[in-house]
Amino acid sequence: MPVRIAIVGAGPGGLMCARVLQGHGIDVTVYDADASVEARDAGGTLDLHADTGQIALEDAGLFEEFMKLARLEGQAKSRLDQHGTVLDAFVPDQDDTAAPEIDRGQLRAMLAEHVRPGTVRWGHKLVTATPLGDGGHCLEFGNGVTAEVDLVIGADGAWSRVRPLLSDATPDYTGVSFLDVRFEDVEERHPQIAKLVGDGHMFAMDGDGRAIIGQRNSNGQIRAYLAMRTSLDWHGEAGVDLDDPDAVRRFLLKEFSGWAEEMLPFLTDADGGYLNRPIYALPAPLTWARTPGATLLGDAAHLMAPLGGYGVNLAMLDGAELAHAIAEEATLDEALTRYEAIMLPRSGQHAVAANGGLDGFFATDDFPDHEAEHQMYRETAADYRRGQSRTTPAT
Incomplete structure (x- = not known):
């Protein structure tokens, strides 16, 4: 029988997961509390890293669409003190594509345009997710709609309503x-x-x-x-x-x-x-016991401080990898086991680093080496494509 899959949350991670699932010929429904993709201000700009977000875009067949919107010059960075003195600056090469910028709203709209019409049910705010046994769950939404599913994927952010199925952790x-x-x-x-x-x-x-x-x-x-x-x-x-x-x-x-x-x-x-x-940030590294019929991706799984810009990048890679696992493994439980075995240690390492980095965030004498950072993105991406880093977190 067809597997009933629901993704809660139409952010970049949830939409990426839906896009790649549909590329494998697997039906999925995405539920989101927003009235439409443009119902609210989606936030500022994002840098999509070569070793995470860009790999997901390639898997989804959307890298060229992304590059039409991306701003390579947006990778430039400067560090100043409170007196306006420039302490450090990074200007990317003209052909540097290690971490181009894109507005969050543009990215979300692009992904929403490339899932099948009717995939996203806008105006559906999840209220509760109740286990039914054997991995099934009943989803109840604020508009009175209910849905019974074989797999619920929590892509619903910091205050996820799906997370309590797997963990008692809450953001601090x-x-x-x-x-x-x-x-x-x-x-x-x-x-x-x-x-x-x-x-x-x-x-x-x-x-x-x-x-x-x-x-x-x-x-x-x-x-x-x-x-x-x-x-x-x-x-x-x-x-x-x-x-x-x-x-x-x-x-x-x-x-x-x-x-x-x-x-x-x-x-x-x-x-x-x-x-x-x-x-806010979730405790890191966050893990949970394998729970039939439920998993998390993105901020729902590993909300972290915004240092390094890993949040959306990991969310998109989470979504792509989860979709591949569902398509390639014999059972949902095997798929979730494979996915979480990679996602949890990878995100845990990044979350520990990002959260710890807040201690020195306001310092005026400790500057990231952005050229080395970009080189790391490129090298890690090459390793990933060779299949050498699927179970090893990026550093």
């Missing part, structure tokens, strides 16, 4: 919060910010728990993340209403006092409000 606050802001039509309206950010990313740190991260997006937009090592309820403790932009600006100018005048527009001149993004 890392002690770092970002305020997400954006700037539109930057060359005309925000030229100083455009100059500081350049073609890619700008990281400015004061060595004392504050940072400004600027990232070039497409269509004349720059997004910035105003980072602080602080308590989870910093705004409540400071008496700041996050819905009052003037109050947030006053707080930020005090919090970032001593920063150069040229850096202050990142704090004060945003188009729109301030979105508070506390950074």
Whole structure:
């Protein structure tokens, strides 16, 4: 009989899994709480690594589609101190494709366009997933719809409703919060910010728990993340209403006092409000006992700090590898065993490194070697394609 497969979550990982499953001729339904693929702001820009996200795109037959949208120049990075002094800079070669940038919304829309029509059931927010025995599960959605499936794949992010089937783990606050802001039509309206950010990313740190991260997006937009090592309820403790932009600006100018005048527009001149993004992470390395009829991918399985940009890259590789395992193994249990035996140690290693990296994130004297990083992506990708790294986490 046909296997009934449900993926909960139409992010890059869930959509990648669906695309590769369909490439194998396997039916799948994806459920997502959003009303449509463009119902909300999907977030900023992503770098897709040659040894993870790009391999998944190749498996899905979408690498050329990705390259039509990718920004190679977006790989540029600069490091500044709070006075605006450039401490370090990386400019990629013109033909460097180790980690091109793409807007998260563009990536999600591209993947959604390349699954079969009707695959994604938008407006379906999972409420509960109840085991029925023998690996079956009943999914209940907030709109009253129910579905019985043989396999449920949790691709539903940090606060996954599928994860409790496999683990009691929940995300913990890392002690770092970002305020997400954006700037539109930057060359005309925000030229100083455009100059500081350049073609890619700008990281400015004061060595004392504050940072400004600027990232070039497409269509004349720059997004910035105003980072602080602080308590989870910093705004409540400071008496700041996050819905009052003037109050947030006053707080930020005090919090970032001593920063150069040229850096202050990142704090004060945003188009729109301030979105508070506390950074959470799951315990790492996270493992669980093999559970019939259920598994996880992406942030649902290994939510980690955003350092290194591994979250979406691992999610997409998770999705592709899981789909291949389902297609190639004789039973679902064998497929999930194969998939988790590779995914869990790989993601665990990256999560430990990313979460630990937050300790030194605000330092002004410790800079990643991006040229060596790009070379590592290329070498690891070559090893993967030769079948030498399928069970060994990338380093």
